[in-house]
Amino acid sequence: MHRRQKLPQSGGSQMSHRCTATATEPHGAIRPHSVRCEVCVSGSLTIVGLGPARPEHLTQEAVQALQAAVADPHSWRVYGLAHARALAEAIAPGLQIRSLDYLYGLTGVDRPLAYADLAEMLTRRAFSDGHHVLYLVAGSPLFYNDAVLAIRRRAAAQEQAIRLIHGMAFLDLVLDRVYWTGHSGLALWSAWNVAFDGVALDVGAPTLLVQLGEFGSSGDALNEDRSPEMLGKLRDRLRRQYPADHPVLVLYSSGPPEYRSEGRRIELSALADQPVPVYSNLWVPSIGGPDLEATLAAPSVRRMVDPLSEVLS
Amino acid sequence: MSLRFILPPGPFPPVDPPEPDTEDELSDDFDLPEPETEFVPAGERLDLGAVFRDRLYTGHHLDGPARSALQSRLKEALESGDMAKGAEVLAAWADTWSLSAMVDDANEQWSTDPDGVSLSVLTRAAEVIELALGWKTGPNGPWPWPDAAALRAAVGAIDPERDCVLARHPLDGAEQLAEALGIPLQVGNPLALPPHVLVAPEELVERRAELGAALAEGTYTAVVLLGEPPDMPATALARGELRLEGDAQVAVDRHGLAGLLAPDAPAWTAVRAPAPVAADAPPTLDTVLDAACDGALVPGPPGRIRRGDLDTVGVLLWVGPHPPVWVAPVAVHVLRGLNGTRSLGQLAEAMGAPPDALLEVATELLRVGAAVRV
Numbered sequence: 001m002h003r004r005q006k007l008p009q010s011g012g013s014q015m016s017h018r019c020t021a022t023a024t025e026p027h028g029a030i031r032p033h034s035v036r037c038e039v040c041v042s043g044s045l046t047i048v049g050l051g052p053a054r055p056e057h058l059t060q061e062a063v064q065a066l067q068a069a070v071a072d073p074h075s076w077r078v079y080g081l082a083h084a085r086a087l088a089e090a091i092a093p094g095l096q097i098r099s100l101d102y103l104y105g106l107t108g109v110d111r112p113l114a115y116a117d118l119a120e121m122l123t124r125r126a127f128s129d130g131h132h133v134l135y136l137v138a139g140s141p142l143f144y145n146d147a148v149l150a151i152r153r154r155a156a157a158q159e160q161a162i163r164l165i166h167g168m169a170f171l172d173l174v175l176d177r178v179y180w181t182g183h184s185g186l187a188l189w190s191a192w193n194v195a196f197d198g199v200a201l202d203v204g205a206p207t208l209l210v211q212l213g214e215f216g217s218s219g220d221a222l223n224e225d226r227s228p229e230m231l232g233k234l235r236d237r238l239r240r241q242y243p244a245d246h247p248v249l250v251l252y253s254s255g256p257p258e259y260r261s262e263g264r265r266i267e268l269s270a271l272a273d274q275p276v277p278v279y280s281n282l283w284v285p286s287i288g289g290p291d292l293e294a295t296l297a298a299p300s301v302r303r304m305v306d307p308l309s310e311v312l313s
Numbered sequence: 314m315s316l317r318f319i320l321p322p323g324p325f326p327p328v329d330p331p332e333p334d335t336e337d338e339l340s341d342d343f344d345l346p347e348p349e350t351e352f353v354p355a356g357e358r359l360d361l362g363a364v365f366r367d368r369l370y371t372g373h374h375l376d377g378p379a380r381s382a383l384q385s386r387l388k389e390a391l392e393s394g395d396m397a398k399g400a401e402v403l404a405a406w407a408d409t410w411s412l413s414a415m416v417d418d419a420n421e422q423w424s425t426d427p428d429g430v431s432l433s434v435l436t437r438a439a440e441v442i443e444l445a446l447g448w449k450t451g452p453n454g455p456w457p458w459p460d461a462a463a464l465r466a467a468v469g470a471i472d473p474e475r476d477c478v479l480a481r482h483p484l485d486g487a488e489q490l491a492e493a494l495g496i497p498l499q500v501g502n503p504l505a506l507p508p509h510v511l512v513a514p515e516e517l518v519e520r521r522a523e524l525g526a527a528l529a530e531g532t533y534t535a536v537v538l539l540g541e542p543p544d545m546p547a548t549a550l551a552r553g554e555l556r557l558e559g560d561a562q563v564a565v566d567r568h569g570l571a572g573l574l575a576p577d578a579p580a581w582t583a584v585r586a587p588a589p590v591a592a593d594a595p596p597t598l599d600t601v602l603d604a605a606c607d608g609a610l611v612p613g614p615p616g617r618i619r620r621g622d623l624d625t626v627g628v629l630l631w632v633g634p635h636p637p638v639w640v641a642p643v644a645v646h647v648l649r650g651l652n653g654t655r656s657l658g659q660l661a662e663a664m665g666a667p668p669d670a671l672l673e674v675a676t677e678l679l680r681v682g683a684a685v686r687v
């Protein structure tokens with residue numbers, strides 16, 4: 001069992017001792033805090049963004065964090081939800097990851113409560129119990145992740161620093177199928193806000209609506225069956241600002257293992273005509289904006305093309 | 314007059330003490346520290362756990378008396394309109410087939426070298442036995458507690474001067490047994506179990522942080538709740554954290570203290586697998602098949618019975634580690650007609666069935682491993 005040094009909690013705030021050890025060694029190898037710091041009261045909390053889809057989206061920093069944890073399992077406690085676990089296992093086979101999936105299946109516990117509880121639990125594990133915690137999340141930790149937001153706020157309130165390993169966000173995959181010029185900006189909203197919270201869009205800028213078709217404000221998207229319910233509401237709200245034949249692009253992923261960026265262009269009036277897959281988004285071009293921004297872009301090729309073999313064939 | 318120490322039938326089917334070491338083994342163990350000296354009271358021992366384990370957790374009991382008792386209980390439940398009970402009893406009845414093939418090995422394994430699979434099999438057997446005998450669950454885990462008559466029969470004549478109950482864990486039911494038998498209680502050596510802590514259910518939420526920390530630190534492998542905590546979100550979240558951090562918590566929640574000995578016990582549904590199937594060409598009217606399992610007609614699969622919808626269905630039942638398969642009644646009729654000698658064409662004629670339809674059913678039976686080619 002990994003032994004942690006603990007100081008008596010009395011006499012001074014948690015900040016009275018500032019650990020000067022850095023969590024990253026030269027050459028980028030990540031070591032748990034306590035390996036260097038013999039007097040530090042607290043453990044550490046590292047949020048690791050693992051990218052939105054395929055293992056090759058992970059940053060080197062994230063890969064190193066996973067490899068450090070698998071090499072020294074007694075020093076780290078690793079936690080994650082389903083998709084993040086699958087990605088991490090692909091990079092670091094044998095890594096013991098504690099599954100947080102149970103938070104989605106507790107009676108009487110909605111998503112906001114589950115995320116708040118998760119934040120309380122992980123900050124406690126790190127800063128009160130003194131463990132070195134890795135919290136694995138899919139995509140970028142900073143885009144639409146309520147648990148990460150709650151962890152950051154809690155840690156700040158406790159004057160504790162967390163380590164954040166950035167990850168590629170889903171936006172990169174999604175923007176693959178549009179030609180966004182950037183000339184009139186870009187608005188980012190949850191489709192839920194528009195459909196149910198009465199948020200009006202700026203029709204002069206293109207908008208990306210995430211969490212399309214999800215039927216709970218906090219990302220309840222286990223299957224696509226219930227998506228038309230929200231799509232109908234969203235269509236009606238958008239119709240107050242956009243004409244029925246306004247082109248919109250439904251942007252989604254083909255899912256594992258390829259996660260190709262898929263898209264279809266439809267008229268706004270047809271938005272609720274068929275369900276959308278889990279993890280869908282809606283691109284709403286601006287009114288009067290460039291046609292290019294209302295066009296479905298050709299898919300990019302994933303394979304590396306070897307120019308020589310292309311010529312030979 | 315020598316004393317008789319009666320061990321209660323809890324908190325789970327006992328693990329037999331190891332056989333005395335042989336001289337060879339002793340010399341192998343030469344470098345190991347001396348085992349701690351235990352207080353073992355002198356006198357005769359009656360381990361009720363072992364008595365009921367070896368009497369009830371057997372293939373013979375499950376495919377004989379337990380199955381017949383469940384049949385009567387199913388009838389009673391359906392006649393009284395208790396559909397939830399009916400569904401539960403039918404599922405238990407159907408499981409007596411696979412259990413009858415698995416329980417003796419599980420019993421042997423658990424008694425000598427406990428592991429997760431044997432625990433899962435014994436736990437399912439415990440649920441089935443409890444329904445069959447109409448006993449109540451004991452003080453911890455899913456283990457049925459014998460009724461007064463069964464206890465007295467197992468103990469035989471009682472002599473309060475000579476007999477006493479030996480308590481080895483607060484949850485082994487010793488007090489309950491001493492009271493039921495009207496004999497004194499004596500505290501014996503505690504059961505050797507991995508570190509755990511007993512917690513009153515109403516304390517769970519307020520002690521959550523402390524318990525979570527102790528589990529994460531490895532001070533305990535599980536928290537054993539002394540009852541059901543109040544049903545509220547804070548309880549569900551606290552239990553979630555215990556399961557997240559305690560190495561044996563999931564197993565203990567499912568199997569009681571026995572889970573401490575087999576933290577990796579799989580779910581019962583993961584213990585059985587579909588029957589093996591031979592990859593052959595589709596049968597023709599010349600093919601001769603034999604049945605590889607039993608078939609029965611019952612008032613519906615459990616899910617439908619629970620909804621109050623009673624209609625005859627067939628069920629294919631293996632005396633092996635395979636789950637039952639619910640089928641149309643005709644499949645059971647065909648299965649019963651397979652005898653390993655006549656061809657499917659002859660069977661179609663004997664049953665007065667259209668040959669194509671019979672071939673379709675036979676193909677299905679082969680596909681689920683219920684029939685084999687001869």
Ligand SMILES: C[S@@+](CC[C@H](N)C(=O)[O-])C[C@H]1O[C@@H](n2cnc3c(N)ncnc32)[C@H](O)[C@@H]1O
Pocket residue numbers: 051052053138139140141142143144145168169170171173174209210211212214219251252253259279280281
């Ligand atoms: C709760 S947000 C989390 C985003 C995550 N933090 C990230 O940066 O990728 C989930 C939403 O992101 C979008 N999303 C996530 N993964 C995606 C993917 N592989 N392809 C397309 N959209 C995706 C969907 O709109 C989904 O409803």
